Amino acid sequence: MPNNLLPAINLQPVAAGGLLDRRGFLSVGTALAVAGTTALTGQAAPLEVPSHSRVPGRSFLPYGEPSAFVLPVLKRGLGQPYGDIAPGAGSAFTPLQALHGTITPASLHFERSHSGVPDIDPAQHRLVIHGLVKRPLAFSHEALLRYPMVSRTLFIECSGNSFFQTLPTAQQLPIGMLNGLLSCSEWTGVMLSTLLDEAGIDPRGRWLIAEGADAASMSRSIPLEKAMDDVMVALYQNGEPIRPEQGFPMRLVLPGFEGNMSVKWLRRLKVTEGPVHSKDETSKYTDLLPDGKALQFTYVMGVKSVITRPSPRMTMGAPGFYEISGLAWSGAGRIRRVEVSADGGRSWADAALQEPVLDRSVVRFGLPWRWDGALVTLESRATDELGRVQEPRATWKARYAPGNRYHFNAIQTWHVDAQGEVTNAYA
């Protein structure tokens, strides 16, 4: 029988704290001793037939909804980090602690809005390409639907993601609030190079300014080289038309670049000789250094990983077998390796990476783990295809001024105590 051919999992730890061989993923073998698994005896009572197996359930919905049992724990965390500057200015965080796999449902994709969410009539909307072009053009939504479409599964991460972890005393928050300005979707749309090529770039053109149709007119400068490489005018997210809070009827998607360059409610692309230094790329989205200077145009997001399960504010069950699971990503390309430590970084074990490992997408990693009920310190450390490696938090912080909150991508550390409480080690 096939099951007799399967090797049992190697239950000898490969690193301290009970970390097991990642190849246990392929066939776990017997006797995991997971609490909540009950051995039944031959004398067990017949299976109970629950009430929902006796009466018909509800009929169809034209647009489905989550279970009433999960919706309360599924909702996005809401943040208003800039107070009352403007209605709808702030963030909504993806609840990473309640999710698994790699795709973020559109309803739970993070959101960073500077002046709320318009719901735009696509029949009235136009995308204009002008400035240093041979043929200024205005595209209707319907016209864009006739162009060749491409689909790519890509993460988008706000450069302010994980800002709670940059504070001198970090916060004791669930993983969705600590790292949930990160989401991953299948984006489908028209390559921007197709549209720019149709407009014809004047040889003096080197940059674009992209402007949104929200009340903040959110604007960013984009190097033409990136625009002609892999930028998409996205019309669909995870199969359906993109949501209002993601920029319906159309948004830019810049693979691997900081999130707010993927301008939502895109209405205008002006080709220019240089960057425009808009308000959205001078007052914010810069990196303050210890000497008072600031780095600007630091577009490519760092290599990063976080353990989502277990993670802060979870409580472990009984000691025994678990899987450590998390997400890794890099703005520069594919993730090549994720290591996990259960002793605060003294010993490391290679995690398994879920295939396919895609360019500038998130990858789910996992490692079998036998928790013995004692205190452990969990960390993950990702390496990308450029060889960039996550560094310790202290190293990251030393490179910036104390108040810098952008582009945090250091190693994050969770404690699991003897009562099974999981906490953020920095808080």
Added chain:
Amino acid sequence: MPNNLLPAINLQPVAAGGLLDRRGFLSVGTALAVAGTTALTGQAAPLEVPSHSRVPGRSFLPYGEPSAFVLPVLKRGLGQPYGDIAPGAGSAFTPLQALHGTITPASLHFERSHSGVPDIDPAQHRLVIHGLVKRPLAFSHEALLRYPMVSRTLFIECSGNSFFQTLPTAQQLPIGMLNGLLSCSEWTGVMLSTLLDEAGIDPRGRWLIAEGADAASMSRSIPLEKAMDDVMVALYQNGEPIRPEQGFPMRLVLPGFEGNMSVKWLRRLKVTEGPVHSKDETSKYTDLLPDGKALQFTYVMGVKSVITRPSPRMTMGAPGFYEISGLAWSGAGRIRRVEVSADGGRSWADAALQEPVLDRSVVRFGLPWRWDGALVTLESRATDELGRVQEPRATWKARYAPGNRYHFNAIQTWHVDAQGEVTNAYA
């Protein structure tokens, strides 16, 4: 400049009816002459600032929703093919005509229910594995969450999908009703082999019967060889816990096998020596032959493709450049090739396949097309990695008795008339 290095699209047709080279996907070049694209002159009026750019939009939602402009066209088509047999017995169809890319949002995944949708409390639910096993086991939902998880992007297709196309006079319906008992999701869960291995299969065990907790107790026999190969007990769909109509808190997912073997609301797996011939696999889900015999256990779904854009009940815009787009899939593995014809199958052109082409997932194909405004007859034809090729409808129908409705996977044909109306050629 990068754009000067791009080759223009080859506008010479590669097959009749205006089909263009698929490599046009990579860089389309200039002068597509898409209606709805307006050339702006230097004397154009300043861009209008619409009202939604003047006042802040709505604030955040804890669980997002589609735009009010798209929700009406996005809803699933509902069918009650078996009348009043039981409340909630019937189907809901994925609106393929309104979607793009490859992922189906959970809210729009097709549904086939035999007695409605229960919403089950996961804390009360148990999955029991018994029968010819060494250690009968009962798994709580919480226990399953501790096991190693895998994620796979897989299609699920009802074996009754496209049944309207099997009728002597097919129906004039949108593509979602014609082919929308097909959907594709990222499924995440525990490999069934892990759980069966823990229970320990008795050497006499060769089959399983899988039973759902709905009021129909939907049950199917599954060969143990498949169960130990690639079957998953899925807990998450597209990142979030699976929806009630998809089997919350857990369902089987059998890659490539006919849909209703992926038993929803999974409550019991009994290991047996032979198939059980449940009501759900004898009265239905068999293939009636011309001689009155019926094929049973025809599990692996055929190789199949459909053009989703343009498709029946759409109306084309002005003549000029379009993309022909569609979906292809096979229950036996990867799609290797999709060809498109615009002259009813006399000449064919290779379509581009969107990477990554995954095993037993859908693949999006596309081909640039210059429609000259005359009548054309569009078809697509997929080939999978086993070399299986879609066959003409007449060939398919000749292999079965006239009333057979299952496993329809023949070539489908759309007419585009001189007024731009798109119709189903079989209706």
